[in-house]
Each structure stands twice: as structure tokens, then as C-alpha cells.
Amino acid sequence: MSDDLGTVLRELAESAERSPSVSGAGIRGLVQRRRRRRRTLTVLGGTAGVAAVALALVLSLGGSGAGRQDMPATSPTSTLSRQPAPDVEVDLSSRLLMVGGRSMPLSSGLPHTPTPTGRMTVVSRAPATVVSGAMVGRPHDHRYKVPWVIRLRADDGTTTAVFGMITDGTAPGVADLTSGWIGLRTADAKWLYDRSPTGLVVDIEGRAPAVPWATPSA
Known part of the structure; x- marks a missing residue:
């Protein structure tokens, strides 16, 4: 017996005194709906995680984004020195x-x-x-x-x-x-x-x- 089916049967047993009986087809329907909700939540959670990782990568690689501060371009400092003009x-x-x-x-x-x-x-x-x-x-x-x-x-x-x-x-x-x-x-x-x-x-x-x-x- 799967976890989803066991959960549904426990819920039905607890409500048996106050709820009308549910047929076998109804129980299977409840199980299927519960599985679909769980898959949906799993997919949504995975998508959010991927988006968060992608955002972190963009920010770490210097991509555009709120709060990003671009470092100004710099040129190498010349080490060459000129002699002063002669007298x-x-x-x-x-x-x-x-x-x-x-x-x-x-x-x-x-x-x-x-x-x-x-x-x-x-x-x-x-x-x-x-x-x-x-x-x-x-x-x-x-x-x-x-x-x-x-x-x-x-x-x-x-x-x-x-x-x-x-x-x-x-x-x-x-x-x-x-x-x-x-x-x-x-x-x-x-x-x-x-x-x-x-x-x-x-x-x-x-x-x-x-x-x-x-x-x-x-």
C-alpha cells in the first residue's frame, strides 16, 4: 500500500462517523489528486531553486542586476619617467x-x-x-x-x-x-x-x- 493511499484511508477512518462512505473509485481519485498536487509542488519548488541558482550565477559573474556596481575601467600606470629639462x-x-x-x-x-x-x-x-x-x-x-x-x-x-x-x-x-x-x-x-x-x-x-x-x- 502506498503512502498516499494509507494517508487517504486514515483520513476516511477518522471521519467515518461524520462523513458519508466513499467508494473505492472515490478513494482512488483522492489518491490521484493528492499525487498531482505533490508533483506540482515538487516541480514548482525545483523551478524556483533553478531560478535562484541562475540569479546567483549572473550576479557573481558581473551581470546586470539591481544593486550591481560596475568597477571603472583602469589603465596601467606608466612606470616611465621623463628627465627634467636641462638648464x-x-x-x-x-x-x-x-x-x-x-x-x-x-x-x-x-x-x-x-x-x-x-x-x-x-x-x-x-x-x-x-x-x-x-x-x-x-x-x-x-x-x-x-x-x-x-x-x-x-x-x-x-x-x-x-x-x-x-x-x-x-x-x-x-x-x-x-x-x-x-x-x-x-x-x-x-x-x-x-x-x-x-x-x-x-x-x-x-x-x-x-x-x-x-x-x-x-
Whole structure:
């Protein structure tokens, strides 16, 4: 005897004294109706469960829905950093030193003793320094006292200097004579010296023009 049939018979027995008797066909009908109600309730419960699971999946996967807060799109943070602009720019190709809107002609290193390029900083200054003649395009066995020397150094240890080229005031902007230093006219060298504290940033770029070198006037 099934659970449904047993339940129906118990209910009939309990109500036998106050309810008319029910035929066998009636009992079977009651059992069938009870089974249909149970199946209906089961199907409805299963559907609700599936819907709840589906809703949970949609929400967890970021689907649209009430209360959902979209995260704003973000772009990768750039790790690249730009170097600050230099205080002084030196263009060996045009034989010019540029600072504060002012351009000064220069004389740089000879082809076999080129002026180093790159970013440098002022590390020291001296109102005058004695150099060999080779530094200023003169015989090696001579010594000269050059004024307004600004010494530069790069991060890799490379060094050079800016100075007043007293041995030939016509060379800056015209001919390259030095052993790697940057020679300016004396007045320009003094002007720059007075405005070049330690730590000043200098960018040196380009290459001295590839032209036949002629010895400037003595």
C-alpha cells in the first residue's frame, strides 16, 4: 500500500462517523489528486531553486542586476619617467651653447679628441685654471691660464668643462680646436660662470661639423 493511499484511508477512518462512505473509485481519485498536487509542488519548488541558482550565477559573474556596481575601467600606470629639462643645452653640430634664451658660439673638441656628449651636471667652478696648449689648440709644450672654468661630469664619470677661450676669440662658432672642452668667448664664459651653480644640468648633443679644419689666427 502506498503512502498516499494509507494517508487517504486514515483520513476516511477518522471521519467515518461524520462523513458519508466513499467508494473505492472515490478513494482512488483522492489518491490521484493528492499525487498531482505533490508533483506540482515538487516541480514548482525545483523551478524556483533553478531560478535562484541562475540569479546567483549572473550576479557573481558581473551581470546586470539591481544593486550591481560596475568597477571603472583602469589603465596601467606608466612606470616611465621623463628627465627634467636641462638648464643649459649644448649643440656641437651648430656650435652653440643655449641658456636662458641666449645663444653663445663655441669651439669644441677636434675629431681625434671629441667633446663627450650626454647629460652632465656642474660639479665645480674655478675663476682660472692652467691647462696645456693642446687643450686650446696650441703646442703641447705650452701652458695657458684660462678663465671662468665650469667643470661638468656625467653619471658614468665622463668629464669635460666650459671655459673662456682667451687664446683665440675668433674660434668659437667657427672652428673646433680643443682637446674635448667647450671654449666660449671670454665675455660669454664670464656671463655663464656667474649663473652656473653646482648641480646645474647641462645636455651636450650632436657632433662637431665634419669640415676641414683650418688653424685660426694666433
